Amino acid sequence: MMPLVFAEAGQPQIIRKIGGSPEVKKHLEDLGFNVGGEVSVINSLGNNLIVKVKESRVAVSDELARKIMI
Numbered sequence: 001m002m003p004l005v006f007a008e009a010g011q012p013q014i015i016r017k018i019g020g021s022p023e024v025k026k027h028l029e030d031l032g033f034n035v036g037g038e039v040s041v042i043n044s045l046g047n048n049l050i051v052k053v054k055e056s057r058v059a060v061s062d063e064l065a066r067k068i069m070i
Contacts, residue, residue: 004060004068005049007041013070015039020067031058033068 001016015037018025032054033039042050047062060068 001069004039004041004051004065004070005062007039007070009041009043012038012040015068015070017069018067019069020064024064024067028064028068031060032056039068039070 004013007013015033015035018028018033018035020028037053040052042052042057044050045059048059049062049065050057050059051065052058
């Protein structure tokens with residue numbers, strides 16, 4: 001298991017765990033990040049990641065991406 005920030009771009013990954021406070025977990029779930037779901041890193045821009053989750057593209061900060069374990 002490793003944080004999403006270390007994922008290779010373009011490779012689909014399965015979300016294994018979501019860490020952080022209950023508020024952070026709820027926020028990530030609202031964005032579509034659910035345990036068992038698929039996520040792909042599209043690109044990294046500075047300290048942000050552009051990821052594809054549930055047929056949508058979402059920008060997440062480096063801090064949030066470190067709470068998503070794949």
